[in-house]
Amino acid sequence: MLPKKFHIYSFPDFKKARVKPDTPFKREDYISLNENYANLSSVLRGKKVYMRTYGCQANVRDEETMLGILKTFGMKRTPNKEDADLVILNTCAVRENAEEKVYGEIGSFKSLKKNKPTMKIALCGCMCLEPPVVEKVVNTYPFIDFLFGTHDIARLPTFLHRAFVMGESFVDVISSSGEVVENLPSLRSERFKAFVNIMYGCDKFCSYCIVPSTRGRERSRLLKDVVDECKGLVKRGYIEITLLGQNVNAYGKDLKDGTSFASLLEEVAKLGIKRLRFITSHPFDFDDELIDVIARYDNIMKYIHLPVQSGSTRILTLMNRRYDREGYLSLVNRIKTKIPNVALSSDIIVGFPSETEEDFLDTLSLVEEVQYSTLFTFIYSPRPFTPATIMKDQVDDKIKHERFIRLSKLSEKIIEKQAKKMVGKTYDVLIEEISKKDDSFVSGYTENYKLVHVKGDSSFIGKIIKVRITSSHTYSLIGEIIDGQENN
Ligand code: 5AD
Ligand code: SF4
Numbered sequence: 001m002l003p004k005k006f007h008i009y010s011f012p013d014f015k016k017a018r019v020k021p022d023t024p025f026k027r028e029d030y031i032s033l034n035e036n037y038a039n040l041s042s043v044l045r046g047k048k049v050y051m052r053t054y055g056c057q058a059n060v061r062d063e064e065t066m067l068g069i070l071k072t073f074g075m076k077r078t079p080n081k082e083d084a085d086l087v088i089l090n091t092c093a094v095r096e097n098a099e100e101k102v103y104g105e106i107g108s109f110k111s112l113k114k115n116k117p118t119m120k121i122a123l124c125g126c127m128c129l130e131p132p133v134v135e136k137v138v139n140t141y142p143f144i145d146f147l148f149g150t151h152d153i154a155r156l157p158t159f160l161h162r163a164f165v166m167g168e169s170f171v172d173v174i175s176s177s178g179e180v181v182e183n184l185p186s187l188r189s190e191r192f193k194a195f196v197n198i199m200y201g202c203d204k205f206c207s208y209c210i211v212p213s214t215r216g217r218e219r220s221r222l223l224k225d226v227v228d229e230c231k232g233l234v235k236r237g238y239i240e241i242t243l244l245g246q247n248v249n250a251y252g253k254d255l256k257d258g259t260s261f262a263s264l265l266e267e268v269a270k271l272g273i274k275r276l277r278f279i280t281s282h283p284f285d286f287d288d289e290l291i292d293v294i295a296r297y298d299n300i301m302k303y304i305h306l307p308v309q310s311g312s313t314r315i316l317t318l319m320n321r322r323y324d325r326e327g328y329l330s331l332v333n334r335i336k337t338k339i340p341n342v343a344l345s346s347d348i349i350v351g352f353p354s355e356t357e358e359d360f361l362d363t364l365s366l367v368e369e370v371q372y373s374t375l376f377t378f379i380y381s382p383r384p385f386t387p388a389t390i391m392k393d394q395v396d397d398k399i400k401h402e403r404f405i406r407l408s409k410l411s412e413k414i415i416e417k418q419a420k421k422m423v424g425k426t427y428d429v430l431i432e433e434i435s436k437k438d439d440s441f442v443s444g445y446t447e448n449y450k451l452v453h454v455k456g457d458s459s460f461i462g463k464i465i466k467v468r469i470t471s472s473h474t475y476s477l478i479g480e481i482i483d484g485q486e487n488n
Pocket of ligand 2: 202203204205206209210211212246247386
């Protein structure tokens with residue numbers, strides 16, 4: 001039973017979320033979708049929004065879109081919860097601990113809302129696609145005003161109208177991914193580096209992963225729309241573009257016109273952006289044409305995030321990853337042969353159901369062999385409605401933690417060795433910010449994504465400078481500017 005206070009426009013449904021629509025994805029235009037709400041600014045102008053985003057880059061990009069929409073109605077962002085007229089918590093569902101953090105934050109709004117009853121509180125993002133989460137939220141936290149999902153962001157003006165003009169509380173979470181919306185407003189968080197969505201959703205259905213349910217089926221933006229957006233960014237002086245998708249290598253498959261990720265990457269590289277990156281790659285779709293394009297263009301960074309998830313073929317099969325250990329290692333060899341200076345990074349899950357010590361040793365030996373420059377290690381977390389949750393032989397928490405530590409230590413040793421080798425050499429570094437620990441330093445990244453700190457001030461931010469590395473820590477390097485010359 002749901003509390004009466006909430007009007008249910010649409011409720012999430014895990015089954016619907018995973019089904020591919022019969023009809024081709026619709027292409028919609030944000031402006032024409034929302035033309036009825038032009039008058040909303042008279043209600044919203046000057047109001048403040050507190051927005052908190054959890055999780056991956058797809059959510060960060062959604063945050064930029066939502067802030068862009070709110071700005072068109074004259075709303076401003078505030079870092080202070082107390083000042084907010086609107087709160088939006090943009091959630092992540094990939095692991096249970098991500099959800100726990102969100103519940104912690106929701107609780108903190110109870111007394112704020114009591115003191116300021118006009119404050120509207122919304123929950124959006126991946127957690128809202130989970131029916132049990134929505135039920136729990138509306139029953140446990142009645143001070144929440146509305147919930148919407150990842151497919152509903154372009155309808156934010158409708159939600160604002162309902163909340164601020166009609167005074168409604170509601171749930172409106174559409175589960176099926178039927179459309180691609182263009183011309184979305186955007187308030188980009190950085191002046192010199194930008195993330196550009198090239199596709200949404202994922203069709204891979206790895207057996208542990210909730211993403212195909214929360215982000216829907218794969219749908220690509222048209223090549224022309226992506227290229228036009230990138231062209232605009234180059235014109236506005238952006239230095240780095242990262243093409244974004246759950247599985248960028250599958251880009252274009254649904255367009256059925258021969259467009260591939262390799263062809264898109266090449267088109268964007270030709271626009272002359274200084275640094276071009278892309279995340280995330282799936283090994284199954286990573287072909288030789290793509291390796292050739294990366295090798296051919298100097299402005300495509302030689303850094304590839306290529307999640308392996310496990311080094312054991314038996315576990316990879318249970319994970320439904322569609323490659324085996326040998327296939328992955330052979331792909332790594334082809335990449336390293338054609339792109340000798342490449343840096344590879346990866347995601348690995350430890351403690352997947354039935355993972356034995358022998359399987360785990362296969363993972364350690366694969367990590368030794370590949371020598372990742374960055375490794376994101378995760379403890380397996382059962383997710384609702386995923387096949388792995390009901391698999392036999394769930395691994396004991398103690399063993400999971402112990403494997404997590406062993407893998408982290410190995411990766412740390414490899415990364416430390418790589419960092420030491422960089423001392424004395426010179427690298428181009430794109431300076432991003434004042435260093436967090438010492439404000440007489442600035443920090444940025446090399447082409448292969450190593451973090452470098454160098455003496456400097458805010459005038460360096462957004463510039464590529466030549467830096468000689470003078471010393472190394474495990475996860476960062478200290479350097480000196482070679483000639484004070486920026487390299488833009
Ligand atoms: N448990 C632990 N890690 C997970 N990931 C995805 N689903 C789970 C899960 N249920 C990890 C994968 C993926 C990364 C983004 O999160 O390694 O690549
Ligand atoms: Fe999840 Fe697998 Fe898709 Fe990545 S490829 S988002 S791990 S289902």
